[in-house]
Amino acid sequence: MFGRLFVKECKQTVKSLVYWVIVLILIFDFTSQLGDTEIARKPEPGQEEYGYKSSHDPELIMKSVLGELTEEYYRESYTTYPIGFYKNVTLNEEDDRRIAGILKEAAGIDGREAAGQMVEDWYALQQETGTLGAAGEEIHREPLKVDPAEGLTYERFGELMDEADEILGGGSDYCKEYRENSAKVAMTYEDALEEYKTLTEKDRLTGGYARLFSDYMVIFLGILPVFLSVTRGLRDRRAMMQELIYTRRCSSFTIVVSRYLAMTVMLVLPVLIISLVPYLNCVEYAQRAQISIDNLAFVKYTFGWLFPTIMVVTAAGMFLTELTDTAVAVLVQGAWWFVTVFGGIGRLGGGMYGWSLAPRHNTELNWQGFHDGFAQLAANRLFYTAAALILTGLSVLVYSQKRKGRLKIRGKILANRKSKSEA
Amino acid sequence: MSTTIKIKHLNQYYGRKQALKDVSLTIRTGMFGLLGRNGAGKTTLMKVIATLLPKSEGTVSVCGRSTQSAGEVRKIVGYLPQEFSMYPNMTVYEAMDYLGVLSGLGKAERRERIKELLERVNLTDDRRKKVKALSGGMKRRLGIAQAILHDPKVLIVDEPTAGLDPEERVRFRNLLCEIAEDRIVILSTHIVGDIEATCEDIAVLDEGSVIYQGTVPDLVSMTEGKVYSAQISKRELELLKKDYIVTSMLTLGNNVMARFLAEEKPFSSAKLCEAGVEDAYMYLMHMERGIPE
Incomplete structure (x- = not known):
C-alpha cells in the first residue's frame, strides 16, 4: 500500500502548480547565480592578482x-x-x-x-x-x-x-x-597554484563546485519546500476530502510518510537534474585539463548538504499545517529563513557552518576550511535530519489524533477569533 | 461475524454541551433511517460510528468490533459525509483510484471495482471528467461509489439528498435501497420523505435523545385516528394552529385545506384521514415538547 500511495502522491505533486513554481525558482536561482560560472583555470605566472x-x-x-x-x-x-x-x-x-x-x-x-x-x-x-x-x-x-x-x-x-x-x-x-x-x-602565484592543486587533486574538481552549487541552492531550499508541504496539507481540507480519507483503512503512518517522502523526493529531483549542468562543465574541463574528477560529487553533496534542509523544511511545514490546518508554517519558516540567511552573511567563505539551516560555502575553493569544519557540518546535517524525522513522527501522531476527532486546533482558533470579534 | 451495530448508553459531549444523551440502538442489515431536525445529534452519532469522533461514554460496536479499535472498524465501514467533495482537478476515475489505494485494494481489484461501481451509479461515461465539472447529483453518486469501493459491511450516509432535484433524489434513494440488500445502510436525514421511501427501521433523535426507535409502520400507527383534514377560512386557520398541530396546508382561494392532528374529532366538518410518516413525525416531536393546548 505504501509504494502505491507514494507513486500517487508523487503524481499529485507533479500536477501541483506550486511545485512547478518551485522548480522555476530553483532554475532561476541556478542560472542567475551559477549559470555563467567558469571552471577555475590553472594560475599563470605574472597575473595581476591571485585572490x-x-x-x-x-x-x-x-x-x-x-x-x-x-x-x-x-x-x-x-x-x-x-x-x-x-x-x-x-x-x-x-x-x-x-x-x-x-x-x-x-x-x-x-x-x-x-x-x-x-x-x-x-x-x-x-x-x-x-x-x-x-x-x-x-x-x-x-x-x-x-x-x-x-x-x-x-x-x-x-x-x-x-x-x-x-x-x-x-x-x-x-x-x-x-x-x-x-x-x-x-595570494602569490605559488599560493594560487597550491589552491588550484587542492581543488583538482583533493577535491577532484567536482567536490569544490558541488559545494559552491550547494551554497547557492541551499538558500532557496531553506524556504521553498514549505510552500509545497503547506499546500499539500491544506488540499484535503479545501477539497473537503478529510473525512473521506480519515475513514479509510490505511494507517496514518502510511498516509503521512508517503506524502512526506513524495514531497522530498520530488523536491530533490530537480536539484539533481540542475546539478548536471555544472557537473558536465566540470567533465568538459577535466577532459581538456587531463584531470580526474569525482563523478558522484554532486549527488553526494545534494544528499549530504541539501537534502537535510529539504527534509526539515518540508517536515516543519507539514507538522505545523497538520497541527493547525492553517498556512501559519509559511510565516514561521519565513522568519526562520530570514534569520538563517542573515546569519550566514558573515560565514560565506565556508568552514564555519555552525547550526545554520543553510550552511554556506560561497567558493569552490577553501577545501581546508571545509575539511576543518566538516565535523561541525556533519553534526549540523545529522541534527536537521533527526529533527525532520522527529517532526514527521509528530505529524503522524497529530494526523492519527485528528482522524479520531481529537486535536481540532483550527476550530479552537476560529472559535476564539469569533468570540473576540463578537466581544 | 455479527452483522449488527450495537450502541449502548452512548453519551457525547462537546465541551459542556451534551450532543447525545444515553443513546441505545441496535441496527441490523438493511436501510436504517435516522430522522431528526438539524442539530438533533444525527451527524454526531454517525461520526462516532464511523470512528471520526471518540465516544465520551457508553459502548459502540460495529459488527462485533469496538469503535475504540478504529482501524478494524474502518475496514468495514464506508462513509459519505454531509459536506464532501474530492480533489477538484482529479478525474472521476483518478479520485476513485486514489481512495481505492487508501482502502488497501490491489491494482486489478481497483480496476474491476471502479468499473463496476461507476456503471452502477451511472457515471461510466463521465469517468474522465474532472470532479469539479460534475453536477451536485453526479457528485453525490460518486460519493456513494467511493463509500462502497471497498465493499463495506456498513454504509453511513449523512443527509445525502440535500440539494438534489426531485429526479436525482428518487434515483439516489433507489440506489441506496439496492446497496442495502446485503449490508447495513444508515441514512441520516431531516427529510421525512427520504425515510418514508426507503427505510423500514428508524430512530428519531431530538436534542441528542432517541425519542423513537422501531419500524415506520409502528411510527405511523401512533397517529392512526388522529389525523384530520378540513376546509376552513384563512381566519379560522390561525385559531386551528393555536389548538392543533397543523402538518400541511393547501390554499384554495379564500379558504385553506388544512391537515392537522387531534386526539379526537374536533368539529363536525373535520374528516378523518389516513396517517402518514410526516404526520407521525410531527406528532412525535410535539409529544416530546408538548401538544399545543
Missing part, C-alpha cells in the same frame, strides 16, 4: 580584529552568531564602557570620538584609492586595520578579545575561532 587567503600572522590578526572592534564600537552595533544564528547586539552603558576600556588598552583608542575619527579616515582613504565607488558602494573593500597598543602581547590581546566576546554574549568576531581566521592577505 586572498587567510593569514595566521599574529600581528596581522591583531590589526584586523582591532579594526573590526573599532568599527563596531563606533557604530554601537555588534554582529554575533551565538549558537550559529545571526544576532545584532546593542550594549547597555556599563558594557559599552567595558568595551571602550578594552579598546583603549588594546589599541590606545580613547572613546567613541577617537574611534569615529579612525573609521572616517579609513572610509575617506577607501574612496581615494577607488576601493569604494562614488556613491559609497563597495568595489573591493580593504578592511579597517588598527595597530595594537605599544607593548601589547598576542596573549594579552587574546584575553582582551575573549572578554569582549563574553560581553557580547559569545559568537562574535572576537572569539578565538573567528579572530584567528580574520586576517586576509593577497
